[in-house]
Amino acid sequence: MSIKRRDFIKITGLSTLGLVAIPASELLAEIAKTETSKSGKKLAMAIDLRKCSKEEGCTDCIDACHKVHNVPNFVLPDGKPNRKDEIKWIWKEHFGHAFNDNQHEFLSEKIQHIEAVVLCNHCENPPCVSVCPTKATWKRDEDGIVMMDWHRCIGCRYCIAACPYGSRSFNWRDPREVLEEQNTDFPTRMKGVVEKCTFCNERLSRGLQPACVEACKANAIVFGDIHDPKSDIRKLLSNNFTILRKPGLGTNPAIYYIV
Amino acid sequence: MIEKAFYGDKKYWSWLFFLGAVILIAFLFYMRQFNRGLTVTGLGRDVSWGFYIAQFTFLVGVAASAVMVVLPYYLHNYKMFGKITILGEFLAIPSVLMCMLFIFVDMGQPFRILNVFLHPSPNSPMFWDTVALGGYLCLNILIGFVTLGAERKLTAPPKWIKPFIIISIPWAISIHTVTAFLYSGLVARPFWMTAVLAPRFLASAFSAGPALLILLCLLLRKISSFDVGKEPIQKLAVIAIYAMCLNVFLILMEIFTTFYGGMEDHMSHFKYLFVGLDGNTFFVPWMWTSSILAIVTLILLIPPAGRKNEKILALGCITLFISIWIDKGMGMIVAGFVPNPFHVVARYVPTLNELAIALGVYAIGALIVTLLYKIVLSVRASIP
Structure with a gap:
């Protein structure tokens, strides 16, 4: 038949x-x-911009992070940085750009000249996580880190559209082509996936501090469990005035800034 | 029935070969993108969606607009649309396929596309959009071929198809609503975060879609003996222009709220589109072209005397189509990203590679619509 x-x-x-x-x-x-049970731990970071801005032109935290995480540095044929394909996990941004809702004409000159260190905010309500169609990015229950799975990411870039902080980078091209020296303890990425800061989860699991915290010679970055009342970060927050980036959006960022 | 697409005259075959050649060239460009990555496009870290996603958004509308012939014909028993309904359904099929292809070519890791189904994420509007588009494609293939098959046998369509037809009506609305939700739920992008986005998408879809269908019907009359008749085209013209009025009205609503309220976060995107921002005026001529064409369309097609003249009607449909294509495609998508979250104006211009791939996707759409319409025409010609 x-x-x-x-x-x-x-x-x-x-x-x-x-x-x-x-x-x-x-x-x-x-x-x-x-929703799964909350363990109560929430990792957060406080960045003291007073200390940070004293070291003008310092890029220690950025260099340390990008080196340990195999973040490529693309340059154009004329030697200028390639802004279009750029990948960055942590970088410096003018105060008025990073805190554009705090920006005004008569802001003191000192503040206006601040270059604020910015990175993934590890939001409590991360919009990038809700929009991901494959759960390639998710919030870790045990400590609130917003994680990334580069093997599952399909490269749709919906998370980039959803992030209000411009914290996510896409591999527009093969990053391995320009990586001069590789850290073999950390994976390199392939083209076509999104990446970002993960609070150095790989270092935390070995009992180390995030690379940026360790690299800062001014001790301007303090990292810890914000739900622990005895932690250094909590002490810092209770003794200083701190601001958040775009607090009105309801994302509840975990990066606090002392200005 | 499908075999009917394999018999045609010289003109038919040359057209198919032409489209095939365009697709082949575009495929070479796609291979270049596939090998080098999306760096070959004009996209970058600030404007991360562009020409591809713009075409996707626009074409979801064209796909959804089939409901504008399906609804009157099946729900209101409007017999006049008897000949045109199948054309609407068979226009929806290539439109949805083009939507899917535009998503595919935009993906960084296209071979991982099945991850969307392996790890279903009901929180993500993109997951629902995939479900909605896939379902809509299946519905239109099923309904189109079953009703056409019945017509060939000179019988009424089987009773079991009716529920599918009824479901396809709200389903068409859903594909465009969910597509609007992709954008309108993002706190990061004030330009898109408006409740009027989904209604705007539907209004623009229900005018651009029927306008395209009118143009296709007029073209069919010219190049073949197939004529849907004057009256259904007039009815479609009324639908297209009413929807266009609604679309313009909704855009004006958006502009009122934005500029009377005066929130800089919202206004800056409109300023970028219409007057330029921080010296970047790339979009200004495009948006004014779109706006002027919209006004021309209203002037041409609102007076019944205008649209009753088929030459004016055709012109009006072309101006309408281009106006919405600019505004709802590139204007809508790129302005969402400019200025970026740091309030910095980024520059985005699609590259030749990007445009070539997009042209290839459109050629695939044209190829499928040609084959499907050929089947319809042959079936109709064989009916005594």
């Missing part, structure tokens, strides 16, 4: 429906899953 084309199409159609049923069941399980 030969199968008619029409029957073949019907069988193929039905089989496809069957395939759809599998992820559908997983989806239902996902909806049923309620």
Whole structure:
């Protein structure tokens, strides 16, 4: 008996429906899953811009981070930095750009000249996590770090559109082409995926501080569990006036700034 | 039925070969992008979605607009649309396919696309958009071929298809609503964060889609013996211009709220589009072209005397289509990213490579619509 084309199409159609049923069941399980318990730990960072700005032109934290994480440095043929394809996990931004809702004409000159260190805010309500269609980025329950899986990311860049802080970078081209010296303890990325700061989760698991914290000779960056009342970061926050980037958006960032 | 696409005259085959050649060249450009990465496009860390996603957004609208012929015909039993309904459904199929292709060519890791299904994420509007578009594609293929098959046998369509037709109506609305939700739920992008985005998308879709369908019907009449008749085209013209009025109205609503309220975060994007921001005026001529064409369309097509003249109607449909293509495509997407979260104005101009790939996707759409319309025309011609 030969199968008619029409029957073949019907069988193929039905089989496809069957395939759809599998992820559908997983989806239902996902909806049923309620929020997991909160361990209570929340990692955060306080950056003292008073101390930081004393070291004018210092890029120690940036260099340390980008070196340990194999972040490429693309340059144009004429030697200028390639802004279009740029990848950065931590960098300096004019105060007026980083804190544009605090910007005004008569801001003291000292503040206006501040170059603020910016990085992923590890938000409590991260918009990048909600929009990711593959759960390639997620918030870790145990400490609130917003993580990234470069092996799952499909490179749709929805998270970049959703991030209000411009903290995410996309590998527009192969980063391995320009990496001169590699840190073999940390993976390199391939083209076509998004990356960002992960609070050095790989160092934390070895009991180390994040690379930027360690590299700062002015001790301007303090890192710790903000839910622990005895932590250094909590002491710092209770004794100083701190500001957040775009607090009105409801993302609740974990990077605090002392100005 | 499908075999009917394999018989045609010389003109038909030359057109197919021409499209094939365009697709082949575009494929070479895609291979270049695939090997080197998306760096071959004009996109960058500030404007990270551009021409591809703009075409995607616009074409979801064209796909959804099939409902403007399906609804009157099946729900209101408007017999006049008998000949045109299948053309609407068969325009939706290539439109959805082009949407999917534009997403595919925009992806950094296209071979991981199945991750969307392996790790379903109901929190992400993109997940729902994939479901909505896939479902809509299946519905239109099913409904189109079943009703056409019945027509060929000179019988009424089977009863079981009716529920699918009914479902396809709200489904069409849903694809464009969910597409609007992709953008309108982002706190990071004030330009998109407006409740009027989904209604605007629907209004512009229901005018640009029927306008394209009118142009296709007029073209079919010219190059073949197939004529849908004068009246259905007039009815479609009324639908297109009413929807266009609604679209312009909604844009004005947006502009009122933005500029009377005066929030700089919202205004800066409009300023970038219409007068330029920090010296960057790349978009200004495009947006004014779009606005002037919108006004020309209203002048040409609102007076019944105007749109009853098919030459004026065709011109009006072209101006309407281009106006919405600029405004809802590139204008909508790029302005969302400029100025960026640091309030810095970034520059984005699509590259030749990017445009070539986009042209290839459009050629695939044109190829599919040609094949499908050929089937319809052959089936209709064989009916005594």
